[in-house]
Amino acid sequence: MMRELHITKGILEHHMKDFMDSLSSDVVIVGAGPSGLVAAGYLAQDGLNVTVLEKKLAPGGGIWGGGMGYKYVIAQEEARCVLDDYNIFYRRVDENFVAVDSIAMASGLIFGAAQKGAKIFNLITVEDLMVSEGRVRGVVVNNTFALMNGFPIDPVTLEAKAVVDATGHSHDIVKTLSDKNDIKLFTPTGKPIGERSLFAEPAEKAVVENTKEVYPGLFVCGMSTAAVFGGYRMGPIFGGMLLSGKKLAGLLKEYVKKH
Numbered sequence: 127m128m129r130e131l132h133i134t135k136g137i138l139e140h141h142m143k144d145f146m147d148s149l150s151s152d153v154v155i156v157g158a159g160p161s162g163l164v165a166a167g168y169l170a171q172d173g174l175n176v177t178v179l180e181k182k183l184a185p186g187g188g189i190w191g192g193g194m195g196y197k198y199v200i201a202q203e204e205a206r207c208v209l210d211d212y213n214i215f216y217r218r219v220d221e222n223f224v225a226v227d228s229i230a231m232a233s234g235l236i237f238g239a240a241q242k243g244a245k246i247f248n249l250i251t252v253e254d255l256m257v258s259e260g261r262v263r264g265v266v267v268n269n270t271f272a273l274m275n276g277f278p279i280d281p282v283t284l285e286a287k288a289v290v291d292a293t294g295h296s297h298d299i300v301k302t303l304s305d306k307n308d309i310k311l312f313t314p315t316g317k318p319i320g321e322r323s324l325f326a327e328p329a330e331k332a333v334v335e336n337t338k339e340v341y342p343g344l345f346v347c348g349m350s351t352a353a354v355f356g357g358y359r360m361g362p363i364f365g366g367m368l369l370s371g372k373k374l375a376g377l378l379k380e381y382v383k384k385h
């Protein structure tokens with residue numbers, strides 16, 4: 127017999143189990159765009175406890191819309207290995223580039239990261255960080271609807287050995303850290319430098335190079351690296367995002383062992 131009670135109980139029990147498992151993660155990734163999802167999948171595949179927090183209803187960030195709503199994005203040959211690891215299909219443009227259906231890529235990265243074991247939560251906004259004794263120790267989270275409505279509801283906290291700002295252009299997490307605390311980031315000015323106009327080739331290189339720790343316990347990947355370290359934007363070419371996520375996973379595997 128179908129009892130509605132069982133439906134509700136099933137949802138609450140499983141959600142709460144996942145959320146309890148995320149109270150203390152190896153890595154919390156803020157933002158479920160391409161770079162964050164790729165990092166999450168590789169880290170989870172290696173057995174780390176990874177939590178991804180996405181403020182919107184649909185994870186996927188800036189992938190869905192392709193270029194100006196035309197639903198393909200481009201990836202370089204060097205990044206094809208990530209598409210293959212996530213079983214995402216593509217069509218060849220020439221020997222250097224492939225074209226990827228943006229809807230297949232967004233859904234493939236989301237499903238791939240979840241299937242590899244990352245816990246992805248939507249409708250949760252990271253509004254602040256836990257900072258003490260010179261390092262980031264976790265995130266302060268709230269329900270997106272509460273924030274959208276301006277309700278005076280206090281947030282809760284999730285701790286992590288490492289936190290990642292994968293929030294894209296807005297670099298919300300690094301910005302909040304820098305604005306609210308008298309600290310120096312690992313940038314030339316000690317502050318976020320700000321993103322520069324579009325210049326695809328150097329932008330793609332820089333996004334991978336600048337995937338790194340920006341303050342003890344806080345890492346950046348994807349487009350937030352440009353805002354933090356003063357990189358160019360690149361438009362709808364996504365190889366740098368995929369390779370940034372892959373590089374970050376490599377860095378964090380070692381980092382988590384030491385912390």
Ligand code: 48F
Nearest residue numbers: 157158159160161180181187188251252293294348349361
């Ligand atoms: O912007 P986004 O897709 O991140 P990315 O991995 O990729 C950038 C590309 O999509 C594109 C590009 C490629 O050439 O330039 O822009 O750097 O995804 C960032 C995600 O973070 C979420 C936001 O909703 C989006 O899905 N986000 C932003 N701030 C917060 C957040 C926050 N405070 N809490 C939770 N999620």
